Amino acid sequence: MRILYYTWFENSQEDMEETLISLGYEVVKCNIPFKDYEEDEAFLSQFFGVLQQYQCDCIFSFNFFPMIAKTAEKYRIKYISWVYDCPHWTLYSPAVKSAYNYIFVFDRAQYLTLSSFGLLHVHHLALAVNAGRLCRLLGEPKPQPDFAAETGNEVSFVGSLYENNLYDQIQYLPDDLKGYLEGTMEAQQRIYGYNFVKEMLTKEIVERMNAYLLMELPVSYLAGKEELYAAMLNGKITSQERMRMLIGLSKICPVTLYTASDMAMIPGAKAGGTVEYMTEMPSVFRKTAINLNMTLRSIESGIPLRALDIMGAGGFLLSNYQPELAEQFEDGKDLALFGSLQEMQEKALYYLEHEKERQEIAFRGFQKVRQLYSYEAQVKKMMQLAGVES
Secondary structure, three states: OEEEEEOOOOOOHHHHHHHHHHOOOEEEEEOOOOOOOOOOHHHHHHHHHHHHHOOOOEEEEEOOOHHHHHHHHHOOOEEEEEEOOOOOHHHHOHHHHOOOEEEEEOOHHHHHHHHOOOOOOEEEOOOOEOHHHHHHHHOOOOOOOOOHHHHOOOEEEEOOOOOOOOHHHOOOOOHHHHHHHHHHHHHHHOOOOOOOHHHHOOHHHHHHHHOOOOOOOOOOOOOOHHHHHHHHHHHHHHHHHHHHHHHHHHOOOOEEEEOOOOHHHOOOOEEOOOOOOOOHHHHHHHHOOEEEEOOOOOOOOOOOHHHHHHHHOOOOEEEEOOHHHHHHOOEOOOEEEEOOHHHHHHHHHHHHHOHHHHHHHHHHHHHHHHHHOEHHHHHHHHHHHHOOOO
16 A cells, blocks of 8 residues: 655654554655645646656645645545644635545544534544654653753743734724623633633624734635634634743743743743754653643644643643543543643642652653554554555
């Protein structure tokens, strides 16, 4: 079985290629730039040329590309896409309805939305980590050693502060409309496990926002302004939440922030700079006493990749409550979850003071991720559901 793997140089490409080959698939990788997600004749011609030259049996990509779906339908070949962006706007393209698509999404709420479109082959599948590569890089995790003293990091956060979010780029909104939107965002920050932002965008509110915002999807897409505006507000909520949480935590314990964002916004934190995903980031996770995850609010229910990255590297995870994370991992046994700034502060201080318990939790989290969320396990499920055997 030969797979044409379309890559956009995503972080996970090496792990995916290694896994496919280990499972017995032949892999042909290609990257062809395109000018538009929906129409680009030069791309279609070049892509079909690669497909024909190597006589591939199916196509794979991380995230969904409408032009690849159109090619797959035209030549009656299966197209498997594993989506790890949320929201992922091309999932609203008319091309998503092709019977040759096999779409896998990690967020259950996103899956339910796609299912409502009547798609034939859409599945809910969590993301994965390459535990084998991480063990080769860092060594096998053990339940006892404490690496925090080696780096001096008690608490770390790796990620963006989203300070350049779209909401902050709006030049003008009437005071009453701005108050309504900011009240909605403030209320959503206080609630984990359920996202009501889109529900608050009534027809009247959307019509008023339309007068001040220039945000459009193609008219043929299966999403409206509500989805666009909800994503914009969720980006702002994420920014507000991360700043508030990091400022609050840095007041009571040392926090190192690994980011390209402006460190001046978190005056009490130490700057760690940026870290490379494949090699530097896992080392940070392993050697930090407590690793924070604060999920992008557009991910309504799913297990974020960052949470799996931390546990897969053998790091201790302190995360916001996320429905699917809480379903699959036990709070206080595999990880620690919080539902407020106060709870995050309390748990951070507790686990900094209880080293042995923290290390045992990190080790159990690693074991569960290696068993249930390895690339091998998840890709096997994917290929079986797609009916593509090696």
